Amino acid sequence: MNVFIQIFYTSNDNTVMRRGQFPLKGKTKEQLAFEFWTWIKRESPFEAFLEKVICDGEEITDLVKSLQDKKYRLP
Numbered sequence: 001m002n003v004f005i006q007i008f009y010t011s012n013d014n015t016v017m018r019r020g021q022f023p024l025k026g027k028t029k030e031q032l033a034f035e036f037w038t039w040i041k042r043e044s045p046f047e048a049f050l051e052k053v054i055c056d057g058e059e060i061t062d063l064v065k066s067l068q069d070k071k072y073r074l075p
Contacts (some may be wrong), residue, residue: 005033010054011044015051029055030063034071037064 006019020042022032033053041048050068053061 003029003032005029005036006052006054007033007037007040007050008046008054009040009050011038011048012017012046016048029058030060030067032062033064037068045074 001024002021003024004019004021006017008015008017010016018036020036022036024032027035033055037050037053050061050065052059053064
C-alpha cells in the first residue's frame, strides 16, 4: 500500500511544500513522514522548520513532531 505525503515547511523566510508517494512496507504513516522530513532537512542548504504534514488527506503534524522530539531527547 502506498501513501501520499505532503510536507509544508519554512526555510530562509520562504514557505515550501514537498510531496511524494511512498510504500508503507511495515511502517506507520508518521514514521514514513518523519523519514521524509529528515531527508528534506539533510538536503536543504538552509535551516528548515516544520509547519504542516498531511498524509492521504489527514493532518499528522503533531505525530511527526512527537517522533522528532523523541529522537532528539537526551537520555
